[in-house]
Amino acid sequence: xxxxxxxxxxxxxxxxxxxxxxxxxxxxxxxxxxxxxxxxxxxxxxxxxxxxxxxxxxxxxxxxxxxxxxxxxxxxxxxxxxxxxxxxxxxxxxxxxxxxxxxxxxxxxx
Amino acid sequence: xxxxxxxxxxxxxxxxxxxxxxxxxxxxxxxxxxxxxxxxxxxxxxxxxxxxxxxxxxxxxxxxxxxxxxxxxxxxxxxxxxxxxxxxxxxxxxxxxxxxxxxxxxxxxxxxxxx
Numbered sequence: 019x020x021x022x023x024x025x026x027x028x029x030x031x032x033x034x035x036x037x038x039x040x041x042x043x044x045x046x047x048x049x050x051x052x053x054x055x056x057x058x059x060x061x062x063x064x065x066x067x068x069x070x071x072x073x074x075x076x077x078x079x080x081x082x083x084x085x086x087x088x089x090x091x092x093x094x095x096x097x098x099x100x101x102x103x104x105x106x107x108x109x110x111x112x113x114x115x116x117x118x119x120x121x122x123x124x125x126x127x128x
Numbered sequence: 129x130x131x132x133x134x135x136x137x138x139x140x141x142x143x144x145x146x147x148x149x150x151x152x153x154x155x156x157x158x159x160x161x162x163x164x165x166x167x168x169x170x171x172x173x174x175x176x177x178x179x180x181x182x183x184x185x186x187x188x189x190x191x192x193x194x195x196x197x198x199x200x201x202x203x204x205x206x207x208x209x210x211x212x213x214x215x216x217x218x219x220x221x222x223x224x225x226x227x228x229x230x231x232x233x234x235x236x237x238x239x240x241x242x243x
């Protein structure tokens with residue numbers, strides 16, 4: 019069974035710090051990887067996608083992918099209280115059969 | 129990104145009844161998806177709906193329980209049939225982001241409570 023694992027948290031960081039969110043996946047054939055942010059009571063919002071090994075930066079967000087270790091992470095620099103949300107890791111094995119992790123709750127303290 | 133609306137936004141229903149959820153997109157999209165998110169849990173794909181063909185259901189979901197229509201490239205419906213309290217959940221539609229690589233954009237969701 020294909021799985022995506024995340025620490026449920028909550029992960030608590032002070033404002034201005036770096037938040038590090040981690041995710042592992044079981045399907046070695048997966049080709050696409052995503053991070054979605056979900057505020058309480060809202061629907062998921064795509065914030066990052068990554069398809070090849072290494073780092074991908076977009077503003078304060080950096081996604082990191084290591085296919086050999088089946089590991090993907092999201093770094094949020096200069097964390098703000100508005101970043102407090104649940105972050106869902108999602109893995110695409112192909113054919114739009116995206117598998118979502120259960121999410122990590124992030125709390126940024128002002 | 130596509131603008132997606134869902135109706136109703138929430139509902140409270142009696143067991144044994146059925147509810148049809150509508151999903152409207154502001155642009156034509158090839159692929160639409162229906163997900164379920166139970167309280168405190170992640171998203172589970174129910175089915176993929178492509179215009180002009182039968183919906184493709186994931187393991188554990190059947191057409192008799194979750195019939196889906198996709199009459200055109202901007203609209204889809206999901207019906208939750210013969211509801212039980214276990215169907216209480218958030219139902220989300222999403223669409224292919226059109227950027228390649230299987231990105232998706234989600235509608236605001238329908239919160240369903242079955243008594």
